[in-house]
Amino acid sequence: MSKIDLGQAMASSLFTDPVSDANISFEFFPPNTEKMEKTLWDSITQLESLNPKFVSVTYGAGGSTRERTHKTVKRILDETTLSPAAHLTCVGHSKSEVNAILEQYWEDGVRHIVALRGDMPDMNQDYIPHPQGYQNAADLVKGIKQIADFDISVAAYPEIHPDSPNLSADLDNLKRKIDNGASRAITQAFFEADTYFRFLDHCQSMSIDVPILPGILPVMNYKSLMRFMDLCGTKIPKWMQDLFEDLDDRPQTRSMIAATIANELCRKLYAGGVKDFHIYTLNRSELTYAICHMLGHRPKKEV
Known part of the structure; x- marks a missing residue:
């Protein structure tokens, strides 16, 4: 295939026949500085026009962002048209503390919780349930x-949670979460559609029939990605490593490649x-907006 033919094939794959019926949701994390707060709210403002089904706000390891998570969720609820989902973990909290958080969310009008076991404050420490707390997700x-009839999302791990001994145990855990009332699962990031x-085939074999939303992670910093994915047990394909090689000082090129990779992944998933x-x-709007645009998910034009 010539360079011209290859370019035309890529253009055809990327930019024609946009997908207008794809649904999207976004994840944000609570800011810890004024600068990060401005970045977050600039991003929320930009992405609100895309009308996502919901937006989730993360909860730090060991519950370290408890107050900031609640503040961010409450502000989204009060100042935007978005539907916020609050992440909540059981690490480091008693049942009474968790229940109080849930009751406050319900009173504030929050109806969607992302329920997670969570990580210990020291990422190298094995998980230890709170003696008076919920034992797991x-x-x-x-x-x-x-407590209340919340809509509940939970986590799923296409490449197995690092603490799970094997795939069967991981699927059993997911099945228990669904059987206990979760409405959907959101996957950890992955980079190949297969x-x-x-x-999904494994989930169906276990009669897990709720929606399994693929978690799409645009790569903004490859070195940081490698460290984070190693902790999560997610594999980074060799072809992806090669694409980001020698681009440490070329942020614009990295962004172009990141958008292309994420868009191609989304299109393969959609085709399936x-x-x-x-x-x-990651509280940044540019790459997320570009991915949504290429998917055909765009702001509605006023008539």
Whole structure:
């Protein structure tokens, strides 16, 4: 194939016949400085026009961002048209503390919780349940449903959670979360469509029939990505490593490649029947907006 033919093939794959019926949702994290807060709210303003189904706000390891998460969720609820989902973990909290958080969210008008086991404050420390707390995410989901009829999302791991001994144990854990009342699962980031579809087959074999939203992570900093994915047990394909090689000092080129990779992944997923995409924004709007635009998900024009 000539360079011209290759370029035309890529253009055809990337930019023609946009997908107008894809649904999107976004993840943000609570800021810890004034500068980061401005970046977050600039991004929220830019992305609000895309009308996502919901936006989630993360909860730090060991519950370290508890107050900032609540403040961010409350502001989204009060100042935007977006539907916020609050991440909540059981690490480091008693049941009474978690229940109080849930009751406050319900009173504030929050109706969607992303229920997670969570990580210990020291990422190298093994998970230890709070002696008076929920033991794991499945237990947390059950407890949430006893407080109020929240819509609940949970996490799924196409390449197995690092703490799971094997795939079967990981799927059993996901099944318990669904059986206890979760409405959907959102996957950890992955970078090849086959990874997701294999996981979906495994879920179906376990009669896990809720929506499994693929988590899409645009690569903004490759070195940081390598460290984070290593902790999560996510594999980075060799072809992806090669694409980002020698681009440390070329942020614009990195962004172009990142948008292309994420868009191609989304299109392969869509071709396989996926209609819902959860994008990890890292509180930046540019790449997320570009991915949505190429998917055909754009602001509605006023008539």
